[in-house]
Amino acid sequence: MTEPAAPNIIVNDLSYCFPDRTTGLYNVSLTLPPRSRTLLIGANGAGKTTLLRLLSGKRLAPSNTVSVGGLDPFKDGLEGVTYLGLEWVLNPIVRTDIGVRELLKSVGGDFYPDRKDELVEVLDIDLDWRMHAVSDGERRRVQLAMGLIRPWRILLLDEITVDLDLLSRSNFLGFLKKETEVRQCTIVYATHILDNLADWPSHLVHMSLGKVKQWGPVEELELKEGQGEGRGNSRLGMLVLGWLKEDLAERGPRNNMQGSEGKAYNNPGVGGYGALRAPEREKRSAP
The missing domain is CATH 3.40.50.300 (P-loop containing nucleotide triphosphate hydrolases)
Incomplete structure (x- = not known):
């Protein structure tokens, strides 16, 4: 196909x-x-x-x-659009006592084994890590692998x-370039x-x-x-x-309140064009 x-x-x-x-x-x-x-x-x-x-x-x-x-x-509701931003990297589950293997499996690692293996190599991930016991940089590598295992058509970062350290970031950017x-x-x-x-x-x-x-x-x-x-x-x-x-x-100077810093994430998105798309779990539970 x-x-x-x-x-x-x-x-x-x-x-x-x-x-x-x-x-x-x-x-x-x-x-x-x-x-x-x-x-x-x-x-x-x-x-x-x-x-x-x-x-x-x-x-x-x-x-x-x-x-x-x-x-x-x-x-x-486009398929194949992956957005990785602040609210994604602050997901509390990646700071709990959970293993990397379980996390990658939960986002489709078993369905895309080749992509999983490539990302594990590119991002230098140890599959035996426990997420509560790793550094912020190591945690970010796992999160990137989680976000990119499923093939995407649009990636917004x-x-x-x-x-990421200099080498991990260089390898990651090389992976993204190859993808396109x-x-x-x-x-x-x-x-x-x-x-x-x-x-x-x-x-x-x-x-x-x-x-x-x-x-x-x-x-x-x-x-x-x-x-x-x-x-x-x-x-x-x-x-x-x-x-x-x-x-x-x-x-x-930053004293005249110009710019949108902080508002993109912090406002509740009610009214005007501020409407937010409801998360999937909320939409499924709606009457």
Whole structure:
């Protein structure tokens, strides 16, 4: 059976209001092609998490503003979309006295043994670990394996590699790059850590104060050879550093309540476009 084509992501004039009537996104428009690997770049509070949660279908966007493979992610309940963000990594079960084998089995490890074995190797996981007795970095590796065992078509990552050591992160990013090269899938990754990323992204999206300031293929945005004073940084790193300095000068001190920092996770999502998709267990128990 032929694998379906990788989905594209289209955002068209998207504005988003939180329940307290503050605006999290302003007139966002962008197009990310199939099998792309996009870095979502911006300071804290730029709107990155809000955009990722809308793309994942966790929040309701205005009609005809978000399309993932031609479908509305909130209304159509897309299959094959994996979102790994803050609430996922804070799941309390991964801090209990439970074994790694049991956790991987609970998320489909027995149905995808080859993927499980590859992720265990890539993330350097010991199947005999007990989760209450491992470090934060080791716990994060197990969580990443849990989230990625089932094949996905869209992967949305929100700062989920912060606890990984340099080698684990490099191997993990290599695995993700290979996935887009051999499978029909697309990745959007929000991060502030640019180590090992110089040759990783195909596209960049620069966000500030809820707006997309620029986006496109890396080769159209990245500094050219010889531009800027690298001081040991990659050209990608220098480009992002320049963007963030410009954003800070435009925004000014953090005393005027601009930006959406914290609101994407902390508000209850009641009213306006703040509606949240109910978890599966809640929907099953509804009358």
